[in-house]
Amino acid sequence: MLRIYHNARCKKSREGLEILKNSGKEFETREYLKDTLDEKELTELIDKLKITPIQLVRKNEKVWKEEYKHKDLSDRELVSVMVKNPKLIERPVVETDKNAVIGRPPSEIEKLL
Template identity: 40%
Template structure:
């Protein structure tokens, strides 16, 4: 089974989710998405695997969210592009396995897709 985690090592929830995966014997592919930003197409695919609209995987408390006026943007493609251009906007961590994805908030939620 292939498992990928979009990880930010500075985030406690992301570290907890990674530790939980490793505790369960899963050695995921780790993508430090702030260094290796996903493309717009990859973000679109993650949204589909999560089963959510793009805004649901955005960190709305980030300064760049406010600076870009994203609260008032209704175009999903524009939101996806904003995340591709500013990966800090992507909620973390996101785990992908078995053709599905989960946001690790709480970390245990990722176990549903393993």
């Protein structure tokens, strides 16, 4: 099953959602700012993405710049920061049972289809 971690206020996320709708494949949408991920879910998603936690952080967000940018955080601490501040999670992310991609650019999503 395909799942998109979606923020309706984000243009790239809306474009990613449109790609999934046009694919004709079944998928579910998780608005991760409302239905937040816990540490286990986020860690599993990062593993599927085959990246480090810092690669999933939106570094231009105000909260990152003001509170975390100059701190030396471990991977575990970064996951905790993203769980507490889901706005920091890059979007959109689309996952299958085995893999995931960050939809930036949105055409990256097609790799899972």
